[in-house]
Amino acid sequence: MSASHDDTLSPATAPSAGSPQGGADAQGRGDHLAHVLLNLGLAALFTGLYVQARDLPSSMWEPLGSGSFPRLVLAALVVLNLAITVKEGRRFMAQPAAARGQAGTWIWRHRLAFAVLGLFAVYIITLPWLGFSLASFGFLLAGQWMLGARTAKPVAIAVVIAVIFSLGVDTLFRDVFVISLPRGLFG
DSSP: OOGGGOOSOOTTTSOOTTOSSSOTTOOSHHHHHHHHHHHHHHHHHHHHHHHHHTTSOOOSSOSSOTTHHHHHHHHHHHHHHHHHHHHHHHHHHHSOOOOTTHHHHHHHHTHHHHHHHHHHHHHHHHHHHHOHHHHHHHHHHHHHHHTTOOSHHHHHHHHHHHHHHHHHHHHIIIIISOOOOOOOTTO
């Protein structure tokens, strides 16, 4: 084991006051187990979405259909998550048991990622009712706020980005690719 991977606490990895479970950079078996569980969960989620993408309407003008690109992306994500699971599983098995609380530390360190993942779940759930443009606008605006846009100038930039991407992607798919994205109850 190299010196860069030893389990001793250096000043850089000492527990910080801001984290509830100890050091923000603690490495160990719990860290790898958390990665395995997260990636298995994401692989299961993406597999479910892949199955649902088969139900997307097909076009008689497009040989691949509107579900082909989402299925390609979701299949790639499943393969990527499974590869990460195997890599982290090997690391998990190679390390001795570590102190308790490292999975909780990992969750605390990745709380922003979990918040964005939760926001994405809300986006997917509300997409059929709000429609693509409105749901995407809300998702992009809320995501940028979560990532730190809190004052007037960054919020204004976030609104511009959300409008451009939500309406722009909808227009691109509708007018260029001739693929109708969900309109929702208001569209």
